[in-house]
Amino acid sequence: MMNPDSPEILMAQPRGFCAGVDRAINIVNEALTRFGAPIYVRHEIVHNAYVVNELREKGAVFVDELHEVPKGGIVVFSAHGVSQEVRRDAQSRGLQVYDATCPLVTKVHLEVVKMSKDGFTILMIGHAGHPEVEGTMGQVEAGLHLIEKVSDVEKLPFTQSEKMAFVTQTTLSVDETKEIIEALTIKFPSIVQPRKQDICYATQNRQDAVKFMAPQVEVVIVVGSQASSNSNRLRELAEKLGVSAYMVDAPEQLQAEWFAGKKRVGLTAGASAPESLAQSIVAKIQSFGPRSIRNLEGVVEDVTFSLPKNLAD
Numbered sequence: 001m002m003n004p005d006s007p008e009i010l011m012a013q014p015r016g017f018c019a020g021v022d023r024a025i026n027i028v029n030e031a032l033t034r035f036g037a038p039i040y041v042r043h044e045i046v047h048n049a050y051v052v053n054e055l056r057e058k059g060a061v062f063v064d065e066l067h068e069v070p071k072g073g074i075v076v077f078s079a080h081g082v083s084q085e086v087r088r089d090a091q092s093r094g095l096q097v098y099d100a101t102c103p104l105v106t107k108v109h110l111e112v113v114k115m116s117k118d119g120f121t122i123l124m125i126g127h128a129g130h131p132e133v134e135g136t137m138g139q140v141e142a143g144l145h146l147i148e149k150v151s152d153v154e155k156l157p158f159t160q161s162e163k164m165a166f167v168t169q170t171t172l173s174v175d176e177t178k179e180i181i182e183a184l185t186i187k188f189p190s191i192v193q194p195r196k197q198d199i200c201y202a203t204q205n206r207q208d209a210v211k212f213m214a215p216q217v218e219v220v221i222v223v224g225s226q227a228s229s230n231s232n233r234l235r236e237l238a239e240k241l242g243v244s245a246y247m248v249d250a251p252e253q254l255q256a257e258w259f260a261g262k263k264r265v266g267l268t269a270g271a272s273a274p275e276s277l278a279q280s281i282v283a284k285i286q287s288f289g290p291r292s293i294r295n296l297e298g299v300v301e302d303v304t305f306s307l308p309k310n311l312a313d
């Protein structure tokens with residue numbers, strides 16, 4: 001029988017790939033299979049260094065801007081989505097586009113367009129400089145006003161008579177966003193909210209899983225790359241719950257002293273981190289000293305998204 005005091009790694013459920021990331025990677029792979037290399041990808045297809053390097057080895061070429069793609073080239077837009085200006089630019093350059101924008105990001109884009117048509121001044125809750133935020137804010141000519149924290153709400157130069165609405169980035173902290181929304185509804189009691197919250201199911205489920213896991217462990221490892229918004233939120237959440245947390249995207253980044261004397265280690269992975277990477281990180285933790293693995297209970301996701309029409313045939 002297992003000794004209840006023997007060291008363990010508790011695995012969060014769910015963790016790792018979401019349906020939008022899975023679809024985005026499939027789109028690049030499918031384009032490589034059908035058309036051969038090079039397939040250009042605007043921005044990292046998903047924010048994970050391991051995934052990007054694997055696709056690069058197969059012939060994907062990652063670019064920051066479309067002028068780096070030769071005329072007539074094949075380009076994939078990343079899961080984070082793009083502005084209307086980027087779409088127009090691709091068209092004027094004669095590029096063949098395959099769009100890996102997550103359908104849940106597209107849902108937010110459509111909300112923005114509708115709110116704009118209905119005459120609303122639109123706020124976006126999100127992080128400056130994140131590609132999803134740039135894409136969503138670029139859906140309408142008038143642009144959106146960015147709110148990053150509660151204190152930004154006070155500074156908004158609008159009165160209660162203004163028709164106001166808001167949308168959010170899909171990968172935010174559920175709790176922090178709730179605080180910002182509360183501040184917004186106090187300042188603008190008639191502000192219009194999205195019909196269904198914009199924070200996606202995968203972000204919500206991974207944060208709920210960390211809330212369940214954190215009280216049971218002494219340290220949390222988040223598998224995720226620095227640029228990954230949802231992975232950063234998982235690390236912050238574990239820290240807020242009083243547990244030391246580290247985010248890594250390669251086994252070599254782990255340090256033996258993080259685990260010294262710790263009976264229970266929790267492991268989760270952001271929505272862009274593959275399970276194979278999570279497993280190599282588990283193996284590295286076990287190399288510091290024997291630990292059994294326990295899979296925690298949690299939501300079992302069955303969401304899938306189909307390929308875009310121009311790749312689905």
Ligand code: SF4
Nearest residue numbers: 018020021102170200
């Ligand atoms: S984290 Fe959410 S919004 Fe982002 S790709 Fe995954 S399912 Fe889509």
